[in-house]
Amino acid sequence: MGKGFYISKRLGLVFLVLGISAVVSILALSVIYSQEKHKNKENSTVVSTAVPSSKSPPSNKPWDKYRLPDSLSPQFYNVTLWPRLEMDERGMYFFTGTSGVAFTCLKETDLILIHSSELNYTLTPQTHHAMLTGLGGTSAPVILETWLQTQTQLMVIHLKDKLKVGKSYWLHTEFRGELSDDLEGFYRSEFVENGVKKVLATTQMQPTDARKAFPCFDEPAMKAVFHVTLLHPPETVALSNGIELGTESITINNQEVLRTRFEPTAKMSTYLLAFVVSEFTNIQSSPEADILIRIWARREAIETGQGDYALKLTFPILKFFEKYYNTTYPLSKSDQIALPDFSAGAMENWGLVTYRETSLLYNPKVSSSANKQWVAVVISHELAHMWFGNLVTMRWWNNLWLNEGFATYVSYLGADYAEPTWNIKDLMVLHELQAVFEVDALVSSHPLSSREDEIATPDQINELFDTITYSKGAMVLRMLSEFLSEPVFAKGLSNYLQQYAYDTSVYTDLWQKLQEVVDADSNVHLPASINEIMNRWILQMGYPVVTVNTHTGGISQQHFLIDSEAEVDSPSQYNYEWFVPITWMKKGVNMGQHWLLSKTATHEPMRTNSEWVLANVNVTGYFRVNYDPQNWERLLAQLSLDHKAIPVLNRGQIIDDAFNLARANIIHTTLALSMTMYLSEEREYIPWESAIKNVRYFFLMFEQSEVFGPLKMYLRGKVQPLFDHFRVITSNWTQMPSGHMDRYNQVNAISLACKTGVDGCSELTRAWYRWWMDNPDSNPIHPDLKMTVYCNAIASGGVEEWDFGWKMFKNASIAAEAMKLLFALSCxxxxxLLNRFLEYTLNSSAIKKQDASFVISYVAGNVIGQPLVWEFFRGNWEYVFKNFGGGSFLFESLIQGIAERFSTQFELQQLERFKEDYAAKGFGSGTQAMDQAIETTKANIKWVSENKKQVMDWMIKHSA
Incomplete structure (x- = not known):
């Protein structure tokens, strides 16, 4: 048994079934395999006794609802799967399996509803999909009929008599499924090793695809224990959530296979289940370690040391979280595996975490500092889930933000512990806060938490995997931790995890545990309960802009919208009013915290006639800040006189807030532009990155207009000193800066310098790239500079440079290098060439499906490529939607990337027409992204019409 694993005495009876069903499973798989060799695909599909159309009208029948009834509770599963890693005679990859589930009846019912999708069942002699037996001496009712309800993805089993409350039953099924390459459920991944194509079988169950691997109660609250057995080819190794109990060779139909059994899992949700069958190898922790840690990948990757960094990080991060949560790691092992084909960045399967290769593998000779940081943060994110999400799980997907927002927040804490010199916690402001502010300033945004009945279908669930869930969730939890203090926050978390271990919860359970700690701590003073404070941040969309008037000491808040005239049609019980914790300083001196609990208030200490005031110190609060014109001028004067008097995070905040307040027509655009004037003296990464991100909007809006020339000239003057600074400290580009953030800012300096025409920049990148072209086996370009060098060299070159980049991409054996080249080819x-590149995305042998959406987004970011992508997107809509419409992050970023330059009435009409044309079929997980694209386009049109002339005039005036 695994650590913390418990089964009641009553359920102990059902273990008697396991020994028998293990034998039955092998025999059944043999029968299925034999049958499948003699049946075509059409005949293998079950003919139901009643199969309603997938478009049948909604009814009140239980099988027409997406949520399972609460009449049955699974206790444990016995699952045996046999993936075939070679094509059958019809050119198909498939898997066969048997599954048994022990469940207890909680409410009297004559129906068993269990999830099943895209599985074909071997019929019993009674032409049913399943067999039912009673456990512990209980007799099972006779099955009258069974069918598959395709729309709701359910197997429906109608019984002659009702199941008895408190009694346990065993449901056995035998089935076959396709081992497709769709990156969902139980699927196949392919790669080439030493010129030979290899196939592996792996999984991605979250959120609703465990039902594609075996019939199951596929809801997060339906936790159970899983006993897994995998059959696999002799040259392969099998992995699952639990440690391997043993592997033996057996023969089925004259075919030798290995059978691997695994330790029973802890009690957990179906979406956390994982299986992998591959020829991978591993490196592992020393035998003395109290947790077995293994890093799995392609043999070449492991042998060249690409898994070493992940292995080095995993143990200290696990130990950090053990201390942070005050809870021991719940399992006996931690496997982490890098997959050649994987739709997400990573997946927190309990005990067997799956990753994209770029998220787990690191090669210091090829991978950049950004690649290294990404590996550290993603590993930390997934390991944080081992407790928060896996040990304690949200009851339903409407509270997904609690899982993902929390893991996103603490991933920076874990990575900071592992790499303390990086100061990585500061990057939350850039990567999470500023990023999500853009989306959450739209009327098409959504609250963090919804009602359960608003989230039912797989598409609705998939839509929740967006930047609001991850980044806003992280930032409101960070704000909570800051005003409570980290020790109080961590103690509340520990109490929460201990109470709800191996169970599910809702967000109010966490509020309660935190409140108990607050009530016991005399040093914490809050103006209201945690429930009252935090519900305003999670139950209504958006965030406030807080305006500070230093003449009167007045403070006010209003719902910040990027289009100030947009109409909000989503009512809020809190009337878009927040309880806002405001930390502030006066002329460099921290003045503590003040709570704004209403639309307006007065805080006398903020009144001043000569000293600058800064609110939201170190940007710990989830809000923007505006000031009276005089205080803006004082801040601008301070930046010009001695910018270091203002904290570095707030220098980035001032720039980001000013530009977005200007877009919302709250302050003048020229005031926002003025905040960049001091940048010729700035050397820190965060302010520069904030500026570049916001100036990018000007590029998007004006790159094809007469404003672009003066814009380039102005920015050239600002970036020239930064470019010269890095040229000097790197001894004319022969060394690299020592600081983590400095390395990032060097990339900014070169990239913006080349973009704006700084003398010597383009020649530098072309020379590096040309040297590589002449010596393809010896790349002289430092990994940190590769992406910007590749991009600029290909942009200023022609077909020769592009073809060389494509050749290097196809030959790249390290995923991080391949992704740099993939981006550069879009430049x-x-x-x-761009059209040819786009056509390659339709061919998975040219560009993997997992990367195709990135290519389309990359090309859309190119001013020349954007209209090409728009035509490509509409012309290949069926393919694009089929392959990317189910994965929210991919599809969301795809739609946003295509539409981000739209700023004319014609483009808006095209976008709206496109939405109308495909409204009947819907946009899957991209539905909200489509609405957001339309809203953003309208805001762009308005902003350009109102600001084009003044931006032009200001740039000309300040470019001299």
């Missing part, structure tokens, strides 16, 4: 200015 060409040749339309025909």
């Amino acid at each position: 060409t200015t040749e339309p025909w």
Whole structure:
């Protein structure tokens, strides 16, 4: 048994079934395999006794509802799967399996509803999909009929008599499924090793795809224990959530296979289940470690040391979280595996975490500092889930933000512990806060938490995997931790995890545990309960802009919208009013915290006639800040006189807030532009990155207009000193800066310098790239500079440079290098090359499906490529939707990337027409992204019409 694993005495009876069903499973798989060899695909599909159309009208029948009834409770499963890693005679990859589930009846019912999708069942002699037996001496009712309800993805089993409350039963099924390459459920991944194509079988169950691997009660609250057995080819190794109990060779139909059994899992949700069958190898922790840690990947990757960094990080991060949560790691082992084909960045399967190769593997000779940081943060994110999400799980997907927002927040804490010199916690402001502010400033945003009955279908669930859930969730929890203090926050978390271990919860359970700690701590003073404070942040969308008037000491808040005239049609019980914790300083001196609990208030200490005031110190609060014009001028004067008097995070905040307040027509655009004037003296990464991100909007809006020339000239003057600074400290580009953030800012300096025409920049990147072209086996470009060098060289080159980049991409054996080249190939200015690149995304042998959506987004970011992508997107809509419409992050970013330059009435009409044309079929997980694209386009049109002339005039005036 695993650590913390418990089964009641009553359920102990059902273990008697396991020994028998293990034998039955092998025999059944043999029968299925034999049958499948003689049946075509059509005949293998079950003919139901009643199969309603997938478009049948909604009814009140239980099988027409997406949520399972609460009449049955699974206790444990016995699952045996046999993936075939070679094509059958019809050119198909498939898997066969048997599954038994022990469940207890909680409410009297004559129906068993269990999730099943895209599985074909071997019929019993009674032409049913399943067999039912009673446990512990209980007799099972006779099955009258069974069918598959395709729309709601349910197997429906109608019984002659009702199941008895408190009694346990065993449901046995035998089935076959396709081992497809769709990156969902139980699927196949392919790669080439030493010129030979290899196939592996792996899983991605979250959120609703465990039902594609075996019939199951596929809801997060339906936790159970899983006993897994995998059959696999002799040259392969099998992995699952539990440690391997043993592997033996057996023969089925004259075919030798290995059978691996695994330790029973802890009690957990179906979406956390994982299986992998591959020829991978591993490196592992020393035998003395109290947790077995293994890093799995392609043999070449492991042998070249690409898993070493992940292995080095995992143990200290696990130990950090053990201390942070005050809870021991719940399992006996931690496997982490890098997959060649994987739709997400990573997946927190309990005990067997799956990753994209770029999220787990690191090679210091090829991978950049950004690649290294990504590996550290993603590993930390997934390991944080081992407790928060896996040990304690949200009851339903409407509270997904609690899982993902929390893991996103503490991932920076874990990575900071593992790499303390990086100061990585500061990057939350850039990567999470500023990023989500853009989306959450739209009327098409959504609250963090919804009612359960608002989230039912797989598409609705998939839509929740967005930046609001991850980044806003992280930032409101960070704000909570800051005003409570980290020790109080961590103690509440520990109490929460201990009470709800191996169970599910809702967000109010966490509020309660935190409140108990607050009530016992005399040093914590809150103006209201945690429930009252935090519900305003999670039950209504958006965030406030807080305006400070230093003449009167007045403070006010209003719902910040990027289009100030947009109409909000989503009512809020709190009337878009928040309880806002405001930390502030006066002329460099911290003045503590003040709570704004209403629309307006007065805080006398903020009144001043000569000293600058700064609110939201170190940007710990989830809000923007505006000031009276005089205080803006004082801040601008301070930046010009001695910018270091203002904390570095707040320098980035001032720039980001000013530009977005200007877009919302709250302050003048020229005031926002003025905040960049001091940048010729700035050397820190965060302010520069904030500026570049916001100036990018000007590029998007004006790159094809007469404003672009003066814009380039102004920015050239600002970035020239930064470019010269890095040229000097790197001894004319022969060394690299020592600081983590400095390395990032060097990339900014070169990238913006080349973009704006700084003398020597383009020649530098072209020379590096040309040297590599002449010596393809010896790349002289430092990994940190590769992406910007590749991009600029290909942009200023022609077909020769592009073809060389494509050749290097196809030959790349390290995923991080491949992704740099994939981005750089989108930088060409040749339309025909961009069109060819886009066509490659339709061919998975040219560009993997997991990367195709990125290519489309990359090309859309190119001013020449954007209209090409728009035509490509509409012309290949069926393919794009089929392959990317189910994965929210991919599809959301795809739609946003395509529409981000739209700023004309014609483009808006095209976008709205496109939405109308496909409204009947819907946009899957991209539904909200489509609405957000339309809303953003309207805001862009308005902003350009109102600001084009003044931006032009200001740039000309300040470019001299």
